[in-house]
Amino acid sequence: MNKSLNFLQNLIKPFKLRSSKEGQNEEDLEKIAQQEQKLFPFETLVAATKDFHPTHKLGEGGFGPVFKGKLEDGREIAVKKLSHSSNQGKKEFMNEAKLLARVQHRNVVNLLGYCVHGVEKLLVYEYVSNESLDKLLFKSNRREELDWKRRYDIIVGIARGLLYLHEDSHNCIIHRDIKASNILLDDKWVPKIADFGMARLFPEDQTHVNTRVAGTNGYMAPEYVMHGHLSVKADVFSFGVLVLELISSQRNSSFNLQVDAQNLIDWAYKLYKKDRSLEIMDPTLASSAATDQVKMCIQIGLLCTQGDPQLRPVMRRVVVMLSKKHGTLEEPTRPGVPGSRYRRSRRPPGLSTTSGPSGDSESQTFESTSHRTNTTSATASTSSPALDPRGKRPMLS
Numbered sequence: 001m002n003k004s005l006n007f008l009q010n011l012i013k014p015f016k017l018r019s020s021k022e023g024q025n026e027e028d029l030e031k032i033a034q035q036e037q038k039l040f041p042f043e044t045l046v047a048a049t050k051d052f053h054p055t056h057k058l059g060e061g062g063f064g065p066v067f068k069g070k071l072e073d074g075r076e077i078a079v080k081k082l083s084h085s086s087n088q089g090k091k092e093f094m095n096e097a098k099l100l101a102r103v104q105h106r107n108v109v110n111l112l113g114y115c116v117h118g119v120e121k122l123l124v125y126e127y128v129s130n131e132s133l134d135k136l137l138f139k140s141n142r143r144e145e146l147d148w149k150r151r152y153d154i155i156v157g158i159a160r161g162l163l164y165l166h167e168d169s170h171n172c173i174i175h176r177d178i179k180a181s182n183i184l185l186d187d188k189w190v191p192k193i194a195d196f197g198m199a200r201l202f203p204e205d206q207t208h209v210n211t212r213v214a215g216t217n218g219y220m221a222p223e224y225v226m227h228g229h230l231s232v233k234a235d236v237f238s239f240g241v242l243v244l245e246l247i248s249s250q251r252n253s254s255f256n257l258q259v260d261a262q263n264l265i266d267w268a269y270k271l272y273k274k275d276r277s278l279e280i281m282d283p284t285l286a287s288s289a290a291t292d293q294v295k296m297c298i299q300i301g302l303l304c305t306q307g308d309p310q311l312r313p314v315m316r317r318v319v320v321m322l323s324k325k326h327g328t329l330e331e332p333t334r335p336g337v338p339g340s341r342y343r344r345s346r347r348p349p350g351l352s353t354t355s356g357p358s359g360d361s362e363s364q365t366f367e368s369t370s371h372r373t374n375t376t377s378a379t380a381s382t383s384s385p386a387l388d389p390r391g392k393r394p395m396l397s
Helices: 002-015 020-036 042-048 087-100 133-137 148-168 222-227 232-248 264-273 291-304 315-322
Strands: 057-060 065-070 076-081 111-117 120-126 172-174 183-185 191-193 200-202
Touching: 042 065, 042 076, 042 111, 042 120, 087 111, 087 120, 133 183, 133 232, 148 172, 148 183, 148 191, 148 232, 148 291, 148 315, 172 232, 222 232, 232 264, 232 291, 232 315, 264 291, 291 315
Parallel strands: none
Antiparallel strands: 057 065, 065 076, 076 120, 111 120, 172 200, 183 191
């Protein structure tokens, strides 16, 4: 117990926070980590990663480098090492450590433990062998490995993972950065949601919260980009974009096909209204695709990216829809575009209420301008330097 207590004191000491609310978060993290007993000696991680050798480096995460390692018992791990100079990284480290301590689901990456050694602070995860979805989906020489069955199973797995985070975990968790590069695939192609550095716990008694914008260009919901208005429907929007990317193998954030559309979701919606939705499908899927299933998934993607967040389904509804046959779903309304206006649409006949405990309960009109200067600077429809056209997330101070 003394060892656990010392670990927690060392973990929290560099992150002294000022507000009483944040102080309570520290106490919560202490209790969770004490209960979980997920401590790794630094020497163990040094040996596992060959002293963090460059050849073991998997990439650069939101708060520092990620290394592959192998424990003495044969388990392969991924070790996130906190950058000493990243203030944003320190916040993400604490956030991810707290949120993932008690999260366990087949479609969410598994946090195995923590390590604090002097100034070194590390998070230890299960190693997921097939890398991130974006490396397969958007590279022409690898995307053929993703036939339709695999893509459909990935869609269903992500939906189930989000359902768990929103409704079935110990607290409602909004990820805030669902995108192809944050979906890892294991050796059986099971998708796992990763990178919880920007995730937020969501109060059960509220329909939404207003917060600083943080996310990735091309995946953020318009009400969140324009007004910092965050609810589970922001994750639903990102999921819808990802579904359409999985079907088309096109990035929404850098959509550049020579067609009359401003982005991928706009293109998909226009073709859907002309009953030509299958034209967005990646040609490499022609031999493996179940066309009715593809059409259904396109329709679900469009339902999830509707401009009015109240009309977007919650993830429980999405999981149910994915089990149905095409032709039983609602008609999607126009997709949301950051910077544009929308008025709450009349609910289509037969559409049941899907807002649930975490859906939006207030009618909102989003204009192309906003009084919140800290959020309008991050709109995806402008050329703000805070957004990278390749889809990198803005890191706001």
